[in-house]
Amino acid sequence: MSDGQPITSVDGIDRGERPVTEVAVGVLIRRDAAGQEGDFLLTSRPAGKVYAGYWEFPGGKFEPGETLEQALRRELQEELGITIGAVHPWHQEVFDYPHARVRLHFCKVYDWTGTFEMREAQQMAWSNLPVASTPVLPGTLPVLRWFAAERGLTGPLTLHDGV
Numbered sequence: 319m320s321d322g323q324p325i326t327s328v329d330g331i332d333r334g335e336r337p338v339t340e341v342a343v344g345v346l347i348r349r350d351a352a353g354q355e356g357d358f359l360l361t362s363r364p365a366g367k368v369y370a371g372y373w374e375f376p377g378g379k380f381e382p383g384e385t386l387e388q389a390l391r392r393e394l395q396e397e398l399g400i401t402i403g404a405v406h407p408w409h410q411e412v413f414d415y416p417h418a419r420v421r422l423h424f425c426k427v428y429d430w431t432g433t434f435e436m437r438e439a440q441q442m443a444w445s446n447l448p449v450a451s452t453p454v455l456p457g458t459l460p461v462l463r464w465f466a467a468e469r470g471l472t473g474p475l476t477l478h479d480g481v
């Protein structure tokens with residue numbers, strides 16, 4: 319069930335009713351001294367996962383009983399070795415992939431401590447629009463659109479056609 323939320327299918331195929339996997343996603347953003355939002359952190363999906371090599375925002379699935387905040391804290395510690403500060407829930411989207419239906423809980427994060435470690439042998443890139451790190455996961459694209467809207471940008475979301 320998607321609890322009435324619209325579902326975006328990545329391939330246009332209607333797969334009917336399916337369970338939804340909840341995913342906590344961290345949109346880490348650098349701010350300048352005036353509080354203006356700047357670069358955001360993208361990471362590549364590690365080898366061995368679906369969509370390996372695609373760029374996304376770091377995060378992962380909730381474990382049983384976890385809240386969004388707990389899941390996000392754990393995932394960013396596990397994947398990147400950082401401890402995040404306040405979690406600011408931003409948008410939710412339900413995406414239907416061949417491998418799963420996921421509800422992505424995108425959260426802005428402005429504060430963290432620790433040194434970035436690529437614990438899954440992934441890559442990281444501080445990015446801005448248009449994004450140079452491609453391809454981007456389909457379920458990641460809406461975030462680039464929200465950034466473009468917030469920042470008043472109308473150009474391409476990525477430097478490459480076909481994202």
Ligand SMILES: Nc1nc2c([nH]c(=O)n2[C@H]2C[C@H](O)[C@@H](COP(=O)(O)OP(=O)(O)OP(=O)(O)O)O2)c(=O)[nH]1
Pocket residue numbers: 341342343367374375376377378379380413415418420422455456457458
């Ligand atoms: N982290 C993340 N996942 C995303 C984004 N966009 C998007 O469609 N997804 C999808 C891809 C996956 O189907 C799902 C996340 O699952 P995952 O396999 O990366 O999660 P995980 O780290 O808990 O994986 P695992 O423990 O099962 O290996 O959400 C995004 O921006 N960030």
